[in-house]
Amino acid sequence: EKIESEIMDRGDPVTFDDIAGLLDAKQTVQEVVCWPMKRPDLFTGLRRAPNGLLLYGPPGTGKTLIGKAIAHESGATFFSISSSSLTSKWIGEGEKLVRTLFAVAGVREPSVVFIDEIDSLLTQRKSDENEASRRIKTEFLVQLDGTGTSGRGRVLIIGATNRPQELDEAARRRFTKRLYIPLPNEDDRERLLRVLLDNNKHSLVDSEIVKLAKDTDGFSGADLKALSTDAAMGPIRELGSRALDVNIDDIPPIAYKHFRQALRGIK
């Protein structure tokens, strides 16, 4: 029960439509993991679903969102945990936690277990590696072998990392499906800005959104979100403390100039 309350995700459901861009990745995960979760009988033999899915790429590009969307679209329970929270437990606790995590996920199947920063859990053996983290890693690999659509219930393990090169070979091998989640290109940035502005009072016209997408080369989805959040504060900032007395309809819309100001701050 404690594990469930700690790591079961009860946040808002995420759908694939909420994820801007990443069309190839979305298509692939639908085919290789969502459909097999729904219809395991169709996906046997060569079509057998992977036990583990590794999402790798720069930070803030939507790996967690993909994990949540997979769970939502396949009607699975979503468990989310970061490696650091597993390894920072008291000696012996981390190992037990891994075992319990998989047991709970099995009971709640179909389920998706999302592990962020998986590199720090399954790192290449280092000389300074201590006994506790070695045991957590071993336990994790053992558990990973026992899952998948053909094993104990439908439990999909998704590992996310910004440093795939630091995973050791034994770990990498177990994530039979690996997907690169890149930074958004210009078109994707434009799409994401539109998604972010949706449901907000704003005055940006198409050409301004296009210009912003052009000027944010190298931004991740999370960076664009931070930029938009900052820009959205623009109208309030201009009013200063007077904003607190203003009727909501009298707050000016978020404008292009607010994005330019936010961009200057970031640069």
Ligand code: ATP
């Ligand atoms: P990290 O590697 O830092 O854990 P991540 O790749 O898991 O990052 P997310 O947590 O999924 O990234 O994304 C961070 C935030 O950025 C999301 O909550 C979302 O608001 C926004 N975001 C990133 N990419 C996208 C996208 N493609 N579509 C919509 N929102 C996105």
